[in-house]
Amino acid sequence: MRTFKLLSDGRRRIDAFHRLGDNFGMETGDEHRFSAEALGDGTIVAHRRCSLETLASRDQTFANQVVASMMRSLERAQDHMLLLWRKHILEKIATFLLVLSERLTKDRQADLPMSRIDTADHLGLTIETVSRSLTQLERQGVIEVPAHHRGIVLRDKTALQRLEA
Amino acid sequence: MRTFKLLSDGRRRIDAFHRLGDNFGMETGDEHRFSAEALGDGTIVAHRRCSLETLASRDQTFANQVVASMMRSLERAQDHMLLLWRKHILEKIATFLLVLSERLTKDRQADLPMSRIDTADHLGLTIETVSRSLTQLERQGVIEVPAHHRGIVLRDKTALQRLEA
DNA sequence: CGTCACCTTGACACGGTTCAAGACACGTGG
DNA sequence: CCACGTGTCTTGAACCGTGTCAAGGTGACG
Numbered sequence: 001m002r003t004f005k006l007l008s009d010g011r012r013r014i015d016a017f018h019r020l021g022d023n024f025g026m027e028t029g030d031e032h033r034f035s036a037e038a039l040g041d042g043t044i045v046a047h048r049r050c051s052l053e054t055l056a057s058r059d060q061t062f063a064n065q066v067v068a069s070m071m072r073s074l075e076r077a078q079d080h081m082l083l084l085w086r087k088h089i090l091e092k093i094a095t096f097l098l099v100l101s102e103r104l105t106k107d108r109q110a111d112l113p114m115s116r117i118d119t120a121d122h123l124g125l126t127i128e129t130v131s132r133s134l135t136q137l138e139r140q141g142v143i144e145v146p147a148h149h150r151g152i153v154l155r156d157k158t159a160l161q162r163l164e165a
Numbered sequence: 166m167r168t169f170k171l172l173s174d175g176r177r178r179i180d181a182f183h184r185l186g187d188n189f190g191m192e193t194g195d196e197h198r199f200s201a202e203a204l205g206d207g208t209i210v211a212h213r214r215c216s217l218e219t220l221a222s223r224d225q226t227f228a229n230q231v232v233a234s235m236m237r238s239l240e241r242a243q244d245h246m247l248l249l250w251r252k253h254i255l256e257k258i259a260t261f262l263l264v265l266s267e268r269l270t271k272d273r274q275a276d277l278p279m280s281r282i283d284t285a286d287h288l289g290l291t292i293e294t295v296s297r298s299l300t301q302l303e304r305q306g307v308i309e310v311p312a313h314h315r316g317i318v319l320r321d322k323t324a325l326q327r328l329e330a
Numbered sequence: 331c332g333t334c335a336c337c338t339t340g341a342c343a344c345g346g347t348t349c350a351a352g353a354c355a356c357g358t359g360g
Numbered sequence: 361c362c363a364c365g366t367g368t369c370t371t372g373a374a375c376c377g378t379g380t381c382a383a384g385g386t387g388a389c390g
Binding site for chain 2: 008009026028029034052053060063064067070073078081086165
Binding site: 334343346 | 384390
């Protein structure tokens with residue numbers, strides 16, 4: 001799933017990507033802050049909003065999970081703020097790839113399931129810049145972009161970590 | 166208080182500013198993720214980390230407050246991500262000023278308590294750019310920067326909202 | 331009056347956006 | 361099987377905004 005927000009001028013900001021088992025969309029206000037779209041097949045379990053006490057009295061384990069999910073969302077948001085805060089594109093891309101590899105890895109394959117447009121809208125860049133950066137990294141042998149642009153293989157993680165500074 | 170992080174190359178990213186009554190610094194990992202510094206006088210109450218259940222069994226009200234703080238931090242982080250995500254500086258500055266005015270306002274005075282350097286490190290800009298943007302906004306009559314650079318008066322909030330897009 | 335920290339302003343270079351064109355894979359219909 | 365259209369990605373050229381570097385201004389404080 002991706003959670004996102006459309007701005008008045010048509011731009012789209014992708015807040016986060018969510019995977020199997022993730023809790024997302026906990027909110028407090030009267031209006032929803034984000035929209036959500038599925039990127040693949042799956043089942044969504046919706047929960048009615050209630051106070052933490054009520055939730056805990058009914059199912060302590062689940063209450064703990066929800067709070068843990070909030071905490072994880074906060075940590076991811078903090079990390080992503082650092083990414084967006086950076087000035088140079090290669091730093092952003094490198095950080096992004098490394099974060100992906102932590103979450104999605106089977107071996108060194110980052111299996112990037114999102115399109116260039118999604119990536120760009122998530123990182124605050126244009127698709128052209130994303131494309132250029134990836135080809136540049138590929139030329140340097142740091143990553144490998146298979147034919148159909150499905151997935152990215154990280155060949156040199158330490159190089160990426162160096163780019164992060 | 167400001168919470169921040171020093172990068173290996175010496176740059177400093179200010180994650181957030183905290184005020185009287187705010188809970189901050191809730192973390193889960195083994196290592197602390199941020200440093201904290203006081204910007205003025207105050208009293209800090211430190212709490213030993215414990216599980217949510219333990220906390221709730223001791224003081225349900227406080228447990229609720231802590232979770233509410235986490236939620237507020239998450240919302241602020243999401244808003245700040247949008248700011249950092251934006252491409253144009255004036256959008257960032259406008260958003261920043263409006264957020265400040267919500268939190269700190271007495272009337273229309275934004276009472277910006279932080280230095281240009283703090284602002285820049287928070288928004289991911291250089292102090293020169295921040296300075297230039299503020300003078301530009303002042304020339305347009307949107308804001309007013311009093312003599313000693315203490316505080317900023319928002320003269321035209323709707324203009325700022327228009328800049329946000 | 332001098333020093334220091336902070337802020338402002340200017341000139342210039344560079345990186346990323348923008349605009350435009352082309353490549354490539356894929357599906358569809360003939 | 362090919363012709364065609366579509367969506368996605370790549371590549372190129374030019375422009376522009378922001379970073380960088382450097383100088384100067386201003387107020388606080390001894």
